[in-house]
Amino acid sequence: MKIVIIGASFAGLSAALECHMLYPEAELIVIDKEMEVGYFPNALNWRLRQEISDWSEARSSLYQEVMRTGANLLLGWEMEKLVPDEKQVEIRQSGKRKSVTYDYLILAMGARQVWDKQSDDLTDKILASKSLRQMAESYEKLDKSEKSVAIVVVGAGQIGLESLEALSQHFSRLTLIEAQKWPLAKYFDKEMTDWIIEELVGRGIECHFSETVNRIHSDPSGKLLLDTLQHCYESDYMVMGTNFCPNTETLESILTIQPDGSLLVDEYLETSQEDIFAVGDLIQLPFAFFGHSYLPMIHHAILTGRLVAHNLVTKERKLTTIERIVSNHVFGKYMTSVGLTEREAGLWLDADSIRVQQAHGSLQDELLDFKLVVEKQSGRLIGGQLLSTSKYTDQMNFLALAISQHLTVQDLVHQSWLYLSDSTGTVSFVLEAAHQYILSKNREE
Ligand SMILES: Cc1cc2nc3c(=O)[nH]c(=O)nc-3n(C[C@H](O)[C@H](O)[C@H](O)COP(=O)(O)OP(=O)(O)OC[C@H]3O[C@@H](n4cnc5c(N)ncnc54)[C@H](O)[C@@H]3O)c2cc1C
Incomplete structure (x- = not known):
């Protein structure tokens, strides 16, 4: 039996471990487009706060555990095309291409932070931190910057607040723009978060609540411009604390994709095509009170990664309704x-x-x-x-x-x-x- 997993992060690595335990005789191939995988996305903040001195400290133990199983890790290979009729995926690595066949395929390509309101290519100005490559690039930009560099953080959710806490230890011109009336508004009532606003203001951070960024562009000198209805904010860099988009663009017209970009799966995590499963940030989960909704989080990725292994050969374990628990550590x-x-x-x-x-x-x-x-x-x-x-x-x-x-x-x-x-x-x-x-x-x- 040949099991192929696309994506070697929390969901993909958890799935690989569980598959190895359940089907020790199976051939296991894990493919990821990055050369370095399995890092916590918070590592940039940890490094800025000097809680770690080396990126290796921010690598999930799942990676070493999977290495020990003898699974075949194809790193630096990107899945370009899925061909369900032939039960194969086409992958590429800088000009080279090859096909990999499967009996069972687990898609664990996660999500990326996107900004669909930008008119120019502003990748250089965005401090991204999803992969080790992005974190290292962002760290280098910050390391070279003056204390007075201007940075706008969009979104006062967990990512935005953690970033502000770390950045405020080094930089003095920080601005927060948040569409809601208070921080962490999806998960906390206002009175539970008043102390956060005091903390932000105490650190000299300029806060703008109830403001939505409508457009991001740049001026001729290369400065970043963020337009809201009320104002135009000028900045050197920005951190996106919003908008996760599942990495499903290569799957359009092959698998059923929901309006939010997530893959439609049944309660056993199988997609609209037989023997192709999806986990982690690619899918919605059933939450009490909310029905199915999209909540990209590490423990959901691990939960679905482990569960899917039990449903490959026979559909054994259903994904049952989950109680929404969200934890943050801020300030x-x-x-x-x-x-x-x-x-x-x-x-x-x-x-x-x-x-x-x-x-x-x-x-x-x-x-x-x-x-x-x-x-x-x-x-x-x-x-x-x-x-x-x-x-x-x-x-x-x-x-x-x-x-x-x-x-x-x-x-x-x-x-x-x-x-x-x-x-x-x-x-x-x-x-x-x-x-x-x-x-x-x-x-x-
Ligand atoms: C800044 C930041 C901070 C966060 N902090 C937290 C937190 O504190 N707690 C929490 O619970 N969650 C946090 N999250 C969310 C968390 O990172 C995700 O929910 C989690 O990583 C999802 O795991 P995953 O395995 O599904 O996908 P991902 O971690 O997104 O991994 C997907 C993998 O697939 C690979 N891939 C994608 N496309 C292809 C392709 N075509 N071919 C081959 N490989 C491919 C990618 O390289 C990647 O390694 C944070 C996210 C960010 C960006």
């Missing part, structure tokens, strides 16, 4: 969001919330600020947002499970002996919030 604090925000929930139902804030630790200097979102009438858990100085993965995973089981605040409190504290011994803030919510409703009645 020294952890921010985790599960389920719906109060603003989102308010679009469909009568939403209510409660916020608990605790200072703890031996010096009372550890912050924990938690907002629980519930459906008003039933008390059903809908979502939670946590801002903290330590990680509380257990409790947020527990909340995700409780939401997926349709539990209410009353269910939590009645079964409280199950989860009075987490593995660190911290009293459950989820439970505390549920308690307080019930008390506040009792007082109102």
Whole structure:
């Protein structure tokens, strides 16, 4: 049996490992257009923040694990064409071309950051960081720049904020442009993010919320110009914290592609063609409350990469609905969001919330600020947002499970002996919030 995987990043490498475990006799070929693969895209920021001194420290362990399986890695080869009728892919490397046949094909080509509103070729001015090659180029540009170089960051999501945190340690003329009214607006309600705006302003970063960049071009001197309805911003470089586009352009008219550019797959991750599967940033996932949506993230890439291996020969494992959990680490604090925000929930139902804030630790200097979102009438858990100085993965995973089981605040409190504290011994803030919510409703009645 011959399994071919296109793309050697989080999804492709995870798929390769699982395939090796399930089908040790199979011939495994992993193809990637880059010569160096498996790097975390945050490495540019880590390097700017001097958390790593060498790119090798930012390579995922998946790469070494796959190397040890004896899989055949064809690096520097780009898939040019897919020919399903002949069960083969055509690949090329600087002028050379060859065909590779497969019994099963796993597409894991991920997504790229695109900007469809640029009128000139501005690649040189964009500080990209998806591959090691791009990160190294961006780092070199920044390394040669004066402190006063002007950099615009478009988007105050996770990528934009992490970039601003790293860049602000070296550069003094930073501007943020964000279409939403506040940072991380997809995953957090405004009041949970006010501190971020203070942090940005405190670092001298010029912030423009509720502004959308409509056009990017350059002036004769080579300066970058970003137009919004309100203003034209001049800059030397820009960071794109927006717009991921699945790498599916070579698959048009061969596989079914959805309007957002992602590949249509069934619940076993098979595409519209038999024996061709797709994973990672190429596909949408089924999320509770949202139906299918596109959320490009490393843990989704790993999850689907592992799952697909089980469905190649026989369709064994379905992709089931996932609870949306998004975690960030910005300006020294952890921010985790599960389920719906109060603003989102308010679009469909009568939403209510409660916020608990605790200072703890031996010096009372550890912050924990938690907002629980519930459906008003039933008390059903809908979502939670946590801002903290330590990680509380257990409790947020527990909340995700409780939401997926349709539990209410009353269910939590009645079964409280199950989860009075987490593995660190911290009293459950989820439970505390549920308690307080019930008390506040009792007082109102
Ligand atoms: C700056 C930045 C920061 C991010 N930070 C986070 C974060 O903190 N947490 C998080 O969860 N997610 C983060 N993401 C998103 C995350 O990088 C992706 O969700 C993840 O990499 C998806 O993995 P993947 O394997 O599906 O695809 P990718 O990582 O995109 O890999 C696709 C691979 O396919 C190869 N390829 C593409 N086309 C071809 C072709 N035609 N032929 C051969 N090879 C091809 C590419 O070279 C690449 O190696 C970040 C993204 C960026 C850009």
